[in-house]
Ligand SMILES: [Fe+2]
């Protein structure tokens with residue numbers, strides 16, 4: 571468990587890391603394009619949200635718990651997502667394709683985001699979508715021989731692993747402030763959301779997943795594994811102590 575200050579420092583430092591060599595020429599084949607371009611454009615659009623609704627919910631929540639640094643951490647988290655959108659967009663431009671400005675999946679999630687002012691709902695939604703993103707970018711990397719696209723995917727995957735940890739920790743805090751019955755209701759809600767999201771993602775992007783050698787059974791299995799890890803984590807006994815807070819900051823700076 572890390573403090574908001576830790577995460578703020580983590581995102582600040584991570585944003586300075588330039589892991590993509592833009593000097594590499596993109597060499598995606600026409601065949602690869604037919605398999606992945608639709609999904610690549612859709613995820614690119616999804617990564618470009620301005621995050622205003624998430625920030626609104628974050629600000630309300632952070633003031634309630636008196637942890638204003640959490641707002642700064644979330645602002646940087648959004649910036650990192652926008653970096654993914656910008657890198658994928660730059661790639662789409664480089665291969666001479668046009669970016670998408672509308673996608674049914676993006677519209678659906680934007681509508682949900684618009685009405686959502688609850689930090690708990692935001693956090694579990696982000697965790698599920700980030701878990702699917704991990705499988706998507708792994709598949710995308712597998713589905714192409716283009717070195718540039720592979721390195722963009724690798725960069726995103728490094729960031730996403732931290733995003734899930736960041737959000738899991740927040741969900742742990744929120745979940746453990748609940749009463750027993752309220753926890754049960756939350757778990758039912760998380761599971762319905764999980765079930766609906768994984769099917770939406772699979773049916774929207776199965777062509778790209780299959781191109782990356784991930785079939786439906788493996789996708790569902792791996793998503794369940796990730797989801798159960800989140801459930802395990804929020805039920806674990808972990809607290810912020812001055813000792814592990816100090817260790818976290820030391821780990822970050824070494
Ligand atoms: Fe992302």
Ligand SMILES: [Fe+2]
Nearest residue numbers: 651700730733
């Ligand atoms: Fe992410």
